[in-house]
Amino acid sequence: MYLNCHTYYSLRFGTLSEVELLKLAQENHVNHLVLTDINNTSAGLNFVRKAPEFGVKPILGIDFRNGVDQCFVGIAKNNNGYQELNNFLSDHLHLEKEIKSQAPAFKDVYIIYPFQKVLLNGQKNFLEHEYIGISIRDLRRLPFSEILEYRDKLVVQQPVTFRNKRDFNAHRLLRAIDNNILLSKLTPAEEADPEEKMLPLNDLKSAFSEYSFILENTERLLQSCNIFFDFSEERKPQNLVTYLGDTTKDEALLEELCQEGLPERYKHTSIGSVILERLQKELDLIKKMGFVSYFLINWDIVSHARKQGFFYVGRGSGANSIVAYLLHITDVDPIELDLYFERFINLYRVNPPDFDIDFSWKDREAMTQYIFERFPNVSLLGTYVTFQEKGVIRELGKVFGLPKEEIDILCDRKYNISQLDKVALLVLKYGQLIKGMPNYLSIHAGGILITEKPIHYFSATHLPPKGYPTTQFDMVIAEDVGLFKFDILSQRGLAKIEETLEIISYNQPEERDAFDIHDIARFKNDPNVNNLVKSAQCMGCFYVESPAMRMLLKKLEVDNYLGLVAASSIIRPGVAKSGMMREYILRHRDPKRAKERAHPVMLSIMPETYGVMVYQEDVIKVAHYFADLTLGEADVLRRGMSGKFRSREEFQKVKDKFVDNCQKKGYDDKLIFVIWDQVASFAGYAFAKGHSASYAVESYQTLFLKAYYPLEYMVAVLNNGGGFYSAEFYIHEARMLGAKIHSPCINKSFMLNCIYKKELYLGFMYLRELEGQVAANITTERNTNGPYLSLTNFLDRISISIEQLSILIRIDAFRFTGINKHELLWQAHLSISKNTKLEHPKLFTAKHQHFEIPKLYSTDLEMAFTQLELMGFTLCSPFDILANPTTNVLGKRDLEAYLGKNIDIYGYLVTVKNTRTHKGTRMNFATLVDQHGEVFDTVLFPPVAAKYFFRGKGIYRFYGKVVSEFGFLSIEVIKMQKQDYISDPRYADMKTSVLKLNSDKK
Incomplete structure (x- = not known):
């Protein structure tokens, strides 16, 4: 009714x-x-x-x-x-x-x-x-x-x-x-x-x-109304049913593509029965499950990308498939890695494998457009942005008319509930009611649906700013009804690889054809590449540059591709949270420990990881072999752990059966729940092994480029948003690798960074107050009519305000003139009044008056502080501007000699990780650069962290004990102190001038 x-x-x-x-x-x-x-x-x-x-x-x-x-x-x-x-x-x-x-x-x-x-x-x-x-x-x-x-x-x-x-x-x-x-x-x-x-x-x-x-x-x-959608476990996929319009033709094409891929992919390996049997097993199952078109559509997408010269990485559970490898959807060989087939696909799994295809952030838009033009019934997948706690409080605070200060207090929870007034209490009360409700529709990070029926059979669509029809439901509902997304994602790591190749083409053109960036087999066996992994010299390299990863590589003594695959998954929170990261390291360094500590069944299931669950498929293996769950039940468990599965009741049933089966097998309750806790800790965090392997492939590509073309690679890193660290430290890394760093120059620089042999010119993008249009005008005019000859010539050709021109002069962008920047500033102010802007194009070159300007000079210290002001960092060593020189020159190179002893050391702060112990007390891990430019690590345990605080960028002096954990050296800080920089000499000179002027008046 x-x-x-x-x-x-x-x-x-x-x-x-x-x-x-x-x-x-x-x-x-x-x-x-x-x-x-x-x-x-x-x-x-x-x-x-x-x-x-x-x-x-x-x-x-x-x-x-x-x-x-x-x-x-x-x-x-x-x-x-x-x-x-x-x-x-x-x-x-x-x-x-x-x-x-x-x-x-x-x-x-x-x-x-x-x-x-x-x-x-x-x-x-x-x-x-x-x-x-x-x-x-x-x-x-x-x-x-x-x-x-x-x-x-x-x-x-x-x-x-x-x-x-x-x-x-x-x-x-x-x-x-x-x-x-x-x-x-x-x-x-x-x-x-x-x-x-x-x-x-x-x-x-x-x-x-x-x-x-x-x-x-x-x-x-x-x-008279009847609506039906099939949500049963036997439902058929609602994706595009055929690629060529005929199932038989689709199957024939898939087999043909696999046969073409075999000799290409296994040119360094004999194609024996293991490979052929695995291929046939997969093809039979893909046909039986009706996933042929799904594979062919992914093949079509990556084939187009390859024709366009776009870089991509295929990952996800689909990376466990030899068919995906042969079709170039992924670059991961499942035979080499012994990837678990059932994680990729099994008869109990109604959804096709998950392919996440990453493109360069520059190329994804073109790929999305291609997919919409190439296939029928295409839409982006929607998602809901919900009201979250802080957002709700802020919105309700405005609705109730609270001042911003009070709203901030409520958002930051800096209040005593007993002291809040009636209105503030209403905000908190109704905030709880509205929290979690959908606020507006948005777009899934990369999900695209390609359906057999028009998408409006399932949902209306809206049109977000991206300009593509987008469903009004999310990925969970899509899967429920049999719609499986194609993940077309973007990442900057691929853009770094792509741009490095472009930079090599102009900076070392003779080298461009010296290698194939997709020849992963070559990179895996290259001692120079593996040495970077072993020494953890990975700054700027995809997924392996963070302090935590660098630390793990050292502890695990990783020096090869397979070791990096394991490390890529072990670093995930699921393994760390369960305490098994440490246990894995211990067993890796002492293989006897695995036999002593691991349950025989667990060790037999996962011998290569010493009986420790590391990958998502380990959940399936343990559930199937340890707890006797069917593969279908094991997959329910795996999906429940990933957070993509909705039915918590069904998940609970599988958990109960896990425990019940183990008890029937005679396992001790303590062991059962220890294993279950390890399984549960994976919730949403563990990688599929093929996913880790895909990451490791990209890591090896970036490691190869850093090993052989380090300067070109670091410029590409900088031009694509850096990575884990700020731009300053990638510039520092380039310097350590042999580059000569120059501040922006109007005749050499572009908006982005560029390199000429070993001369790295910073881009205009680092000048925080410089307008983008001004930078574009400078480079466009220079490309059209040649280099600027002088400040006068520049002013004749570029329309610019005195404020914008001052930025360029102060950063010494006109140093090619050989004229001191203070003199140039005088000249600029005399040429342009403060409230005018030279307008161009001009019919005639302006006649410039000649002014007598007193001889002026500037110092390196003054330049350092100008760089600090305009770019946020200096190009000289920060140690050069300390108020008090360091009392010693100890650095990372001395840690070995001080092992077990206390050391007095200075470091320029790179990054700090604030974390909490299991008791909730704060502690810090900090990474710093020493006086020699080398990186070292410190840890502040709770008693020290409560006493000392990092107060932003700068140089800190530490006194602490050098310790070694699995061969990784760090300093347990006892005390620390931030060091002062000298007073800004630009203002010190001004103060001196004023004092002198006052003295003369007297």
Whole structure:
């Protein structure tokens, strides 16, 4: 009987979830329910999925409105009608069109016009599928209205938006947030009727008892509607069914591509039975599961990328597949790594393998556009941005009129609850009610759907700023209904590789064809590359440059590709959290320990990782072999751990069976729960082994470039946003690798950094106050008409304000003139007045007056402080500007000699990691650069961290004990002190001049 129900996907309007709505229906004995969110279909599929659990027949529709003004409600008679509604809504959302009061002539849709609208518009004629909605509130006016004559057209339209008064209060707050106004300014016209509640079915019928024909019309309408989506475990994928339009042709193409790939991929290896049997096993299963087109579409995408010269990395569980390897979707050989086939795909798994294809951030847009043009029925996958705690408090604080200072206190939890006033308490109270509700629709990080049926069969689409149709549901719902995404992601690591090759082409053109960046086999066996891994000299290299990774590489004594694959997964929080990272290191360094400490079954399952779970597939192995779960149950466990699986009840059943099976096998309870805790600690964090291997491939590509083309590589790193560290430290690394660093120059620099042999010129991008357009004008004019000859020549050619010109002169961008920058500043100020800007193009070169300027000079110290001001860092050593020189020259190179002893050492701060112990007390790990430019590490345990604080960038003096953990040297700090820089000489000179001037006056 309820034809107009809202959930909180009626964004900033509704107040309850689709599951809460179904529960409400069950409580009120309602067995037919129509979900009609306002201009939204986000809840539709899950509403249909969950309805049978509550004994409800689900029906889908849309409440079409302009703002809060209801035009009409559309109710789908069937799936085709739902698609019609989605087409209509999507057209209006994409083009931002106003919805007209008269509905179009739908074929499989019922239209309900609200009673008030019919009166207002004076509507007299209604098509067969059109009705007039009557609410309980309308009943008092109905007897006095001509509308009563339309007996066959009247149906119950009692909207449902709230459960109770609390929901209505939350609704009013949401409306105020949506309108960005104070709650006191919210008008009733912007609110729903407080009586939009669900009554028990008998009460509703009782209210309409005098108009039984209305109830009969409503019942007839409900009975005629049927919506079905298959959510069963046996459901078929809803992705594009065939690639070539014919399943047989698809299968033949897949086999042909694999045969072509064999000799190319295994040119260094004999193609024996192991490879061929694995290939046949995969092909048989891929065909049986109906995933052939999924593989071919991924192959099409990467083939296009290769033709365009785009770099990409294929990763995810699909990297466990030899078919993916042969099709160049991934660069990971599953035979070499003994990748677990069942993690990739198994008969119990209804979803295809997960392929995450990373492109350079510069290329992803072109790839997305290609996919939309190449395939039918393409859309981006949506996601919901929800109200989170701080955001809710900030929004509600504004709605209640709290000043910013009080809102900040509430956001930062810097308050005593007993001292808060009534308004602040209301903010916190209703914040809890709204927290977690969807706020607005957004886009999944990289998910793209390519469907057999039009996407509007499943959902309406909106059009975010990216300009591509985007579903109104998320990835979990997509998988539930059999829609499996293609992940097209971007990362800067690939852009660094791509740009390095471009820089080599102009800086060392003779080297460009000296190597193939995809020849991973060569890189894996290169001693120079492996030596970088062994010595952890990995700054700038993909995934291996962080202090934690550098530390792990040293502890594990990694010096090869397979070791790096393991390290890439061991570093993940899941392994570390369970305490198994340390145990893995201990067993790696002492193989006897594995036999002594590991359970025999665990060791037999995972011999290469010493009986320690490291990869996601280890969860499947342990569940299957240790706890005797089926592969299907093991996959449920693995998905539940990854956070992508919705049914916590089913997950709990699998956990219970895990424990029960182990007990039946006679395992001790203590052992069972130790193993379970290790499994549970993987939740959402562990990598599939193929995923780690994909990361390691990219790491080796970047390590190769750093080993042989270090300066070109560091420039590419800088030009693509750096990485774990700030730009200053990549510049420092380039210097350590032999580059001569120059500040920006108007004749050599571009917006980005560039290198000429070993001369690295910083880009204009580091001049924080320099306008991008000014930098673009400088380089465009220089490229067109040649280098600038002097400041005068520059001013004749470039339109620039005195403020912008001053920045360039102060950073010494005109040093090629040989004229001191102070003299140039005088000249600039005499040439351009403060409030004018030279306009170009000029018909004639301006005539410049000659001015006598006194001889001026500048110092290196002054230049250092100017660089610090304009760029945020100096190009000289920060140790050169210390107020008090260091008392010693100890550095990283001396740690070995001081092992077990205390050391007095200075370091320039690179990065600090603040963390907490299991007791919640703060401690710090800090990485620093010593006086010789080498990196060392320190740790401040809680007692020391409570006493000493890092106060931003600068040089710190440490006194502490040198310790070694598994061969990794660090300093346990006992005390530390930040060192002062000298006073800024630019202002010191000014102060001296003023004092001298005052003295002369006397």
